[in-house]
Amino acid sequence: MSSPTTKARTIKCPTCGRANKIPVAAEGTPRCGNCKSPLPWIVDADENEFAEVAEEATPLVVVDLWATWCGPCRMVSPALEQVATELAGRVKLVKVDIDRNPHLAQRFEVQAVPTLLILDKGEPVARRAGAAPAGTLRSWVEQVAAGRRDSERG
Template structure:
């Protein structure tokens, strides 16, 4: 898991050699705090095949605008800087896992 901000987002996310799951969240957001442990667990299990990057929506308006974030948590799955899919709102762990794994390139589960 890595934290990113407006200044280093390109280097951390767009230049990643593996798919990136961006979690746009805020410390005051209850659903964000609820989903965070499941995201961290999933990222740990998929280490080497998926990078989890957390971005505080309040402190990073450029990233929030880039993805049109209007509600948090917003999860954005990217590959080589291109959006693969977006999930708005918190999901239970098993649904998060299914969503992410179904969108990863073949063989990277």
């Protein structure tokens, strides 16, 4: 089994269309090798790599705790990917299948799916349950990000 630092996902650059391999765990913000634009950082994580992939990430991390049998989870997934694309360079989307990772579901006290968390430097700073359209999710993430910037200034 490979370590999280060697696992990667291919992401198409929304600016120039070039395919880029993005590591699931890395420092900073992934950028397109061609045009240097920030790339959407969308990865799957399991219990073994969650700390490295989500908790040690520099940008805000949106965690999608979902299940394969969950209809609302399938509805919210494209909306979350849209938000991650629109906020490329500012957030990282980490998707966790709770049926395959029950310890993470228990740790974050998941009672309904999808459960969405925002982590700032590994600490949960916001939480919501249920599906929502991309615009609502983007507003939620931007509101949390604005609060983060305000607290860094204060």
